[in-house]
Amino acid sequence: MSRLSQKHLLGIKDITRQDIELIFETADNFKDVINRPIKKVPSLRDVTVANVFFENSTRTRLSFELAQKRLSADVINFSASNSSVKKGETLLDTVNNILAMKVDMIVMRHASPGAPHYLSRHIKANIVNAGDGTHEHPTQALLDTFSIREKLGGVEGKKIAIIGDILHSRVALSNIFALQKLGAKVMVCGPPTLLPKYIAQLGVQVELDVMKALQWCDVANVLRIQLERQQIKYFPSLREYSLYYGITKKILDSLKKQIVIMHPGPINRGVELSSDAADSHHSIILDQVENGVAVRMAVMYLLAGQI
Amino acid sequence: MAIQKKLILDSDLLDITLSRLCQQLIETHNDFAESAILGMQPRGIYLAELIHQKLEKALRKKINLGYLDVTFHRDDFRRREIPVKANETRVPFLIENRNVVLIDDVLFTGRTVRAAMDAMIAFGRPKKVELLVLIDRKYNRDLPIAPDYVGKVVNTLASQRVQVEWQAQGNKQNKIWLINQE
Numbered sequence: 335m336s337r338l339s340q341k342h343l344l345g346i347k348d349i350t351r352q353d354i355e356l357i358f359e360t361a362d363n364f365k366d367v368i369n370r371p372i373k374k375v376p377s378l379r380d381v382t383v384a385n386v387f388f389e390n391s392t393r394t395r396l397s398f399e400l401a402q403k404r405l406s407a408d409v410i411n412f413s414a415s416n417s418s419v420k421k422g423e424t425l426l427d428t429v430n431n432i433l434a435m436k437v438d439m440i441v442m443r444h445a446s447p448g449a450p451h452y453l454s455r456h457i458k459a460n461i462v463n464a465g466d467g468t469h470e471h472p473t474q475a476l477l478d479t480f481s482i483r484e485k486l487g488g489v490e491g492k493k494i495a496i497i498g499d500i501l502h503s504r505v506a507l508s509n510i511f512a513l514q515k516l517g518a519k520v521m522v523c524g525p526p527t528l529l530p531k532y533i534a535q536l537g538v539q540v541e542l543d544v545m546k547a548l549q550w551c552d553v554a555n556v557l558r559i560q561l562e563r564q565q566i567k568y569f570p571s572l573r574e575y576s577l578y579y580g581i582t583k584k585i586l587d588s589l590k591k592q593i594v595i596m597h598p599g600p601i602n603r604g605v606e607l608s609s610d611a612a613d614s615h616h617s618i619i620l621d622q623v624e625n626g627v628a629v630r631m632a633v634m635y636l637l638a639g640q641i
Numbered sequence: 642m643a644i645q646k647k648l649i650l651d652s653d654l655l656d657i658t659l660s661r662l663c664q665q666l667i668e669t670h671n672d673f674a675e676s677a678i679l680g681m682q683p684r685g686i687y688l689a690e691l692i693h694q695k696l697e698k699a700l701r702k703k704i705n706l707g708y709l710d711v712t713f714h715r716d717d718f719r720r721r722e723i724p725v726k727a728n729e730t731r732v733p734f735l736i737e738n739r740n741v742v743l744i745d746d747v748l749f750t751g752r753t754v755r756a757a758m759d760a761m762i763a764f765g766r767p768k769k770v771e772l773l774v775l776i777d778r779k780y781n782r783d784l785p786i787a788p789d790y791v792g793k794v795v796n797t798l799a800s801q802r803v804q805v806e807w808q809a810q811g812n813k814q815n816k817i818w819l820i821n822q823e
Binding site for chain 1: 710712714715718725726727729730759760762763764765
């Protein structure tokens with residue numbers, strides 16, 4: 335099979351293992367393309383994509399835009415901060431206005447969980463979810479698992495610990511779905527206040543002690559403390575969080591085995607991850623960024639095949 | 642109507658044809674010092690490998706061999722039901738200023754060759770590009786493309802299909818068939 339089972343990429347929950355594997359195989363080829371002297375292919379030259387960002391983003395937006403340009407798509411960018419959304423326009427109206435300009439694909443980030451799912455029921459264009467609130471961030475999970483597959487030669491049977499602010503993290507949820515679909519064992523680790531109450535029902539292990547989690551895992555995916563989403567205090571201070579949950583080179587060196595450190599960015603250096611750990615040979619953080627472009631090219635290429 | 646199969650080239654005849662093609666290549670490219678072979682994915686690579694083997698044996702030296710996948714350069718993406726799956730591209734030499742021989746098993750509409758030229762240019766500007774095909778399906782070209790080296794010219798209808806069976810793909814023998822489809 336060489337087509338996705340879905341018309342949109344709304345979340346990892348909705349896609350199959352075969353879909354993920356197809357995206358990976360296609361991304362392998364695109365990774366090769368973006369390492370050539372001419373990093374561009376003409377596949378999407380007749381496709382127009384709108385990047386609609388109702389929430390701030392640097393990495394994801396740049397990555398999507400680069401991916402679109404390397405596929406030769408026409409790109410328009412929209413961010414809510416300087417738009418009519420401020421004047422009271424609804425989401426559906428905003429998107430329908432963009433679509434009236436003959437746009438084929440929408441890449442959307444929104445602060446409300448489920449916003450792209452709502453949109454998918456009302457519009458024809460293909461939708462790629464670039465993060466919806468605390469719900470899902472499918473392309474991040476795909477690039478994370480793609481990076482694990484690249485580094486360790488596979489995902490099946492590997493032990494991955496997701497450490498940090500699980501409660502507010504869309505990266506965590508998408509990663510859990512992706513890793514489980516690919517047959518990995520998943521553990522979440524963080525202070526009890528930052529772990530969702532029923533997270534164990536997803537079939538993941540829950541651990542409060544970061545040392546135990548690190549000793550167990552092959553890969554530690556370290557998440558940022560999302561202060562912008564925290565309306566109340568979940569822990570006494572950043573300093574205390576960093577003392578109990580911060581990962582340093584010293585801790586990594588004290589482990590009996592080599593583990594891989596990942597981070598979806600942006601890193602708060604000195605909080606969840608110390609500088610010497612983030613820049614050590616354990617870290618594949620910059621590989622994740624490179625793979626992000628290849629994986630997003632694959633997702634848009636495969637979705638465009640269905641327009 | 643039942644499917645009719647006609648054998649165009651059998652294993653022995655194919656070997657003679659390949660030897661002739663190699664002689665012709667050596668005539669033009671001498672010792673291949675400035676030249677390279679580029680097999681087109683997915684099936685052209687088997688032919689490219691056979692020719693590469695024969696050339697290396699005849700010339701007693703290493704010759705550049707690469708694989709080119711044209712999937713992302715095709716002009717029928719989004720025009721067919723299912724997107725074509727991509728294959729590996731491996732060009733382990735510089736294309737810049739080299740004489741490149743593109744190799745594919747069957748030349749039909751010429752669209753794959755056009756895409757291949759497009760894909761190849763991404764690796765540099767070749768000095769000269771030539772096309773070698775095993776089977777040239779005459780009267781079916783959509784584009785002004787002609788091969789420089791031909792194994793066999795076959796007059797075919799658009800409704801017919803040329804089926805190439807390579808040993809390297811797990812078949813018993815190398816065989817080329819012409820198939821009538823209703």
